[in-house]
Amino acid sequence: MDLNYSAEELAFRDEVRSWLRANLPQDLREKVENYAHLSKDDLMRWHRILAKKGWVAPAWPKEWGGTGWNVVQRYIFEEELGYAGGPPIIPFGVTMCAAILLRFGTEAQKKRFLPRIYNGDDFWCQGYSEPGSGSDLASLKTKAVRNGDHYVVNGQKIWTTLAHYADWIFCLVRTDPTLEKRQEGISFLLMDMKSPGITVRPLILMDGGHEVNEVFFDDVKVPAENLVHEEGKGWTVAKYLLGYERMNTGRIGESKRQLARLKEYGASMMGDSRWRDRLSRLEVELTALEITNLRFLDRMRRTGQPPGADVSMLKIKGTEIQQGLTELMMEATDPVASDELSSAIRKRYLSMRKTTIYAGSNEIQRNIISKMTLGL
Amino acid sequence: MNFDYNEEQQLLADSVRRYLAKAYDFEARKKIVAGEGWSSETWAQFAQMGLTGLPVSAEHDGFGGGAIDLMGVLEAFGEALVVEPYLPLVMAVRAIERGGAPELKARILPDVVEGKGRLAFAHAESGTRYSVDGVKTTARRDGSRWTLEGQKAAVIGAPIAQHLVVSARTPEGVGLFVVERAEVKPFRTMDERLAGDVTLRRVEAQPLKGDVALIAEVLDFATALACAEAVGAMQFACDTTLEYLKTRKQFGVPIGTFQALQHRMVEMFISLEQARSMACLAASRADAGGDPRAISAAKIKVSDAARHVSQEAVQLHGGMGMTEELKVSHAFRRLTVLAREFGDADHHLARFASL
Numbered sequence: 001m002d003l004n005y006s007a008e009e010l011a012f013r014d015e016v017r018s019w020l021r022a023n024l025p026q027d028l029r030e031k032v033e034n035y036a037h038l039s040k041d042d043l044m045r046w047h048r049i050l051a052k053k054g055w056v057a058p059a060w061p062k063e064w065g066g067t068g069w070n071v072v073q074r075y076i077f078e079e080e081l082g083y084a085g086g087p088p089i090i091p092f093g094v095t096m097c098a099a100i101l102l103r104f105g106t107e108a109q110k111k112r113f114l115p116r117i118y119n120g121d122d123f124w125c126q127g128y129s130e131p132g133s134g135s136d137l138a139s140l141k142t143k144a145v146r147n148g149d150h151y152v153v154n155g156q157k158i159w160t161t162l163a164h165y166a167d168w169i170f171c172l173v174r175t176d177p178t179l180e181k182r183q184e185g186i187s188f189l190l191m192d193m194k195s196p197g198i199t200v201r202p203l204i205l206m207d208g209g210h211e212v213n214e215v216f217f218d219d220v221k222v223p224a225e226n227l228v229h230e231e232g233k234g235w236t237v238a239k240y241l242l243g244y245e246r247m248n249t250g251r252i253g254e255s256k257r258q259l260a261r262l263k264e265y266g267a268s269m270m271g272d273s274r275w276r277d278r279l280s281r282l283e284v285e286l287t288a289l290e291i292t293n294l295r296f297l298d299r300m301r302r303t304g305q306p307p308g309a310d311v312s313m314l315k316i317k318g319t320e321i322q323q324g325l326t327e328l329m330m331e332a333t334d335p336v337a338s339d340e341l342s343s344a345i346r347k348r349y350l351s352m353r354k355t356t357i358y359a360g361s362n363e364i365q366r367n368i369i370s371k372m373t374l375g376l
Numbered sequence: 377m378n379f380d381y382n383e384e385q386q387l388l389a390d391s392v393r394r395y396l397a398k399a400y401d402f403e404a405r406k407k408i409v410a411g412e413g414w415s416s417e418t419w420a421q422f423a424q425m426g427l428t429g430l431p432v433s434a435e436h437d438g439f440g441g442g443a444i445d446l447m448g449v450l451e452a453f454g455e456a457l458v459v460e461p462y463l464p465l466v467m468a469v470r471a472i473e474r475g476g477a478p479e480l481k482a483r484i485l486p487d488v489v490e491g492k493g494r495l496a497f498a499h500a501e502s503g504t505r506y507s508v509d510g511v512k513t514t515a516r517r518d519g520s521r522w523t524l525e526g527q528k529a530a531v532i533g534a535p536i537a538q539h540l541v542v543s544a545r546t547p548e549g550v551g552l553f554v555v556e557r558a559e560v561k562p563f564r565t566m567d568e569r570l571a572g573d574v575t576l577r578r579v580e581a582q583p584l585k586g587d588v589a590l591i592a593e594v595l596d597f598a599t600a601l602a603c604a605e606a607v608g609a610m611q612f613a614c615d616t617t618l619e620y621l622k623t624r625k626q627f628g629v630p631i632g633t634f635q636a637l638q639h640r641m642v643e644m645f646i647s648l649e650q651a652r653s654m655a656c657l658a659a660s661r662a663d664a665g666g667d668p669r670a671i672s673a674a675k676i677k678v679s680d681a682a683r684h685v686s687q688e689a690v691q692l693h694g695g696m697g698m699t700e701e702l703k704v705s706h707a708f709r710r711l712t713v714l715a716r717e718f719g720d721a722d723h724h725l726a727r728f729a730s731l
Contacts, residue, residue: 001385001444002378003660009377072377270729277725281680284654284673284728291653295379313646363639370638374618374645 003291005076013076020084023049032085033261035344037209040123040165046087047094047120057094057118060102064110065118071301075248075293082253090162093117093124096241097170100188104229104237113168113190125193127157127171127215128238135364137172138183138235142217144173146224146231151175151189153197153220159358163200163213166193172234179232186234190226197221207350242360249311250318252290258325259283266332275331282324289317309372312365319355319362326352379656381448389448391425396456402703405457413562413570414460414536423491427462431469436485443597443662447604447655454608457703457710459569461496461533463605467598468495468541471552474593475584480554484539496537497598498528498574499591506719508550508595509588513576515544515553522583524553524576534572535562542574542581543591550588553581567713568706596671599718600658603678606714607655610648610681613689613707617641620693637692644685651681669731672724678714679721686711 005013028046031038050056058074060066069077081089089095098117101110116122133140142155153173163169169191176185191198197220202210229237262279269275296310330349333342356362370376381389400418408415422428427449432438439445446466453462469488472481472495487493504510513526524544534540542553558579560572584590621632621641631637658674661667686708690697697704715721 001381001447001656001660003657005377273726273729276729277722280725280728281676284676285650287657287670287673288650288653288677291657292649294377295653295656298377298379313649317646317650366639366642367635369642369645370635374638374641376618376621376632376638376641 003294005072009072009076012073013080016077016080017084019053020080020086023053024084024086025049028087029085032087034341035348038087040162043087043090043165044120044123047089050089051119056089056120057098059095060098060114060118064098064102064114071297075297078248079253079256082248082251082255083257084253085257090123092126092161092166092170093122093168096126097124097168097190100170100228100237100241103240104188104233108225109190109228122167123162123165125160125163125166125169125215127160127169127191129159130156131158135361137238138186140172140174140186142171142173143177144175144187144189144222146175149224151222151224151227153189153191153217153222155217157215157217158212159203160200160213160215161211163193163215164202164210169193169198169215170228172238175231175234183235184232186238187231188228188234188237189222190228191217191220191222195220195222205351205354207347209347209351211351250289250293250314251322252286252293252318255286255318255321255325256290258322258329259286262325262329262332265329269332275328278324279328282321282328285317285324286321289314289321292317309369312360312368312372315359316356316362316365322355323352381444385445385448388426388430388445389452392427392449392452393455395421395425396452396458400456400458402706405459405706409459409564409568413564413568414533418458418460419494420491422460422462423489428465428491429489431466431473432485432489433473436481437489438485443600443659446601447659450601450604451608451611454605454610454710455612457609457612457706461494461536461570463598463601464496464531464533464537465494466601467497467594468537468539470597471497471541471584471586471590471594472554475552475586475590476554477582477585480582484554487538493539494533494537495539495541496531496533497594498531498534498540498542499595500529500531501527502529506723508592511543511545511550513542513544515546515551515581515583517546522553522581523578524555524581525578526576528574528576530565530571531560531574532565532569532571534560534574535570540574541584542576544581548587550591552584552586552590554584555579555581565713567709592668593666595718596666596668597662599671599675600655600662602714602717603651603655603658603674606678606682606711607648607652609707609711609714610651610685613685613704613711614641614644614648616702616704616707617644617689617692620696624694640688640692644688647681647684651678651685654678669728672719672728672731675719675724676721676728679716679724682711682715686715 028042057065058067058069058077062068094117101113130140144151144153171189172186173189174185175187179185197218199216201214203212204210293314296307300307326349329345333345429438430441433440484493501512515522515524540555542555543550544553559575562572565571622630624631654674654677658671661670689704690708693704696702
C-alpha cells in the first residue's frame with residue numbers, strides 16, 4: 001500500500017501545474033477567484049488556449065486529438081485544472097457529446113463534429129430534462145417524427161445549461177410513442193440551434209444568474225443524418241454517457257482551492273471553535289474523498305473496469321463538500337458588508353444549491369448505489 | 377500509488393480471517409466473554425500465526441511489522457469483535473522496542489513472540505481524559521532504582537499482563553516505565569473487554585528512554601490501528617444490516633425495498649468507504665514517521681463514521697438490534713468505544729486545528 005503518486009506521476013503533475021500557472025490568463029484567474037460572471041468569450045478563450053496546447057480533450061483517442069494519458073494522469077490533469085482556478089471546461093461538447101460520437105457516431109459524424117468541438121468552434125448543450133421528465137427521464141415526451149430524409153421535432157426541454165451560448169444541442173427525443181417499454185422508443189438527435197422553430201427562453205435562478213434555459217421545438221426539421229446510433233436506441237446512448245468514466249465528478253481540485261481560499265478569507269473566523277470545527281470536518285471529508293477517489297482510480301487502472309456506481313458516491317460526497325464550503329464562505333462574510341466580493345459569495349451560496357440536484361440528483365445517485373452496489 | 381496489501385500482508389489477513397471464521401464466530405466469542413474474558417487458546421493461535429511477533433523486531437525473533445502490516449489484522453479483529461488485548465500488546469511492544477535497554481528487550485520480547493508474554497499499556501488516569509501529558513502517577517528515583525506511585529484506569533488487558541508499560545511523571549517530565557504485575561482490579565468494559573484499574577504503590581520500575589514524545593508516538597500509532605479495527609467492525613455492521621434488509625419482511629416484502637431504508641443503507645456504506653480511506657491514510661503516515669495532523673483527521677472521520685454506522689445498524693435492525701442475541705448490538709458497543717478510544721472526534725478536532 002502506497003498512497004503517494006509515483007515519481008513519474010509527480011513529475012507529470014508538476015509539468016501540468018507549471019504550465020497552467022504560466023498560461024492561465026491573469027484576468028480569467030481573477031474572475032474565477034472573485035466568483036465573477038464568466039462570459040462565453042471567457043469560457044472559449046480558455047478552451048482555445050488548452051486546445052492549442054493539445055490538452056483540451058485528454059480522454060479522446062489520440063487520432064482525434066487525445067493525449068494518450070492513462071486514467072491517473074487524466075485525473076491529475078483534471079484536478080490541477082480545478083486547482084489552478086481557470087474557467088471550467090464546459091463538458092457538453094468535449095466530454096459528453098464527443099464520448100457519444102466516439103462510441104456510436106458514424107465516421108461522417110465524427111469528422112464533422114469532433115474537430116469543431118476540439119477547437120471550440122461549436123458550443124454544445126444537452127437536451128435531456130423536460131418539464132414532466134426530471135429524475136424519471138425515460139418518460140420524456142419531445143416527439144420526433146420521421147418524414148423522408150428528416151425528422152420533425154416538437155416539444156420542450158428544460159434546465160438546458162448554457163443553451164443561450166450553444167450552436168448545437170444533443171437531445172433525447174421520442175420517435176415511437178407506441179412501445180410498451182418506453183425506453184425503446186427514444187432516439188438521440190443532434191440539432192443545429194439555428195434551426196427554424198427553436199426558441200430559447202432564459203430561466204433566472206435565485207442568484208439572479210442566467211445559466212439555464214427552456215428550449216422549445218416547434219416543427220423543427222432535423223436531417224436524418226443527425227441521428228446518432230439507431231432509431232430507438234437513444235436510451236442505450238444515454239446510459240453509456242451516465243456510466244462514462246468521469247472520475248473528476250468529485251471536483252476535488254476545485255474544492256481544495258475553495259478550502260484554501262476559505263481559510264484565507266475566513267481567517268478572522270478561526271477563533272470561533274464552532275465555525276472552525278465545521279471547517280475541519282469539511283477538510284477531513286475532502287481528504288477522505290480524495291483518497292476514496294484514488295482508490296477507485298487505482299482499481300480501475302488494475303481491472304480496466306469502468307467505475308460504475310462509484311461515480312455516484314463521488315458525486316454525492318463531492319457536491320455535499322462543495323455546498324458545505326460555499327455555506328461556510330457565506331457565513332464568513334461580514335453580515336453587513338455589501339461589497340462586490342461579499343455579494344458574489346452570497347450569490348454563490350444560492351447558486352451552489354444546484355449541485356446536489358443536477359446531473360442526477362443525489363437521491364437518484366443513492367438509488368443507483370442501492371441497486372447496483374448493494375443489490376437492494 | 378497502490379491501495380492493495382502486498383502478498384504477505386494479504387496472506388496474513390486472509391489466514392487471520394479464516395481462523396476467526398472457524399474458531400471465533402459469534403457463539404465462540406460469547407463463551408469467551410462469559411468466561412474469563414479472553415482465551416489462552418486463541419492467544420496461542422495468534423502466536424502461532426505470527427501475530428504476537430508481528431510488532432516485534434527481527435532482532436528479538438519477531439517480524440518487525442509496521443502499521444500497514446498490522447492494518448489487515450486489526451480489520452479482521454474488528455469484523456470478529458475480538459476481545460483479546462492485542463492492540464495494547466502492540467503499543468507496549470512499540471514503546472519497549474523504541475525505548476527499552478537491550479537487557480529489558482531481550483528479557484521481555486522473545487516471550488511475547490512465543491505467546492507466553494503478555495503486555496498492556498497503562499497510560500490513562502481518572503480525569504485526564506485523552507491528554508498525553510496529564511499524568512499524575514509519579515516516578516521517584518533512588519540511586520539507580522525507580523519506583524512508581526499512582527493509579528491507572530481502565531487498562532485494557534492488565535489483568536492478564538505480566539508486564540505493564542506505564543506513563544509516569546518525573547521531575548524532568550513525563551516518561552514511560554516497565555513494571556511487573558501490579559495490583560489490578562479487573563472489570564469488563566462497555567464493549568466486553570477485559571480491563572483493570574491499576575494501583576501502583578512504590579512499584580519497582582525500569583525506565584524507557586524517551587519522553588512524552590514517545591507516548592504521543594505510541595498513541596498515534598495505536599490510533600491509526602484503532603481506525604483499521606473500527607473499519608472492520610463497521611464492515612461487519614454494514615454487511616449484517618444489508619443482509620437483514622434483504623431478508624426481514626414486513627408488509628409482505630423485504631424491508632430493503634423501502635427507499636427510506638435504502639438511502640440510509642447507502643449512507644452507511646459511504647461512511648464506511650470514507651472511513652476506510654482515512655484508515656489507509658493514517659496507517660501509511662504512521663509508517664512514514666508519523667503525522668499527527670493526518671492521524672487526527674483520520675480519527676475524526678472514523679469516530680464520526682463509527683457513531684453513524686453503529687447507530688444506523690441498530691435502528692435498521694429494529695428491536696432485534698437492541699438485543700444481546702444479535703452480534704450487531706455487540707458491534708454497536710465496540711464501535712461506541714472505538715469512537716472515543718485514543719480521543720473522540722472533538723478531541724481530535726481541537727488537535728487538528730492546532731497543528
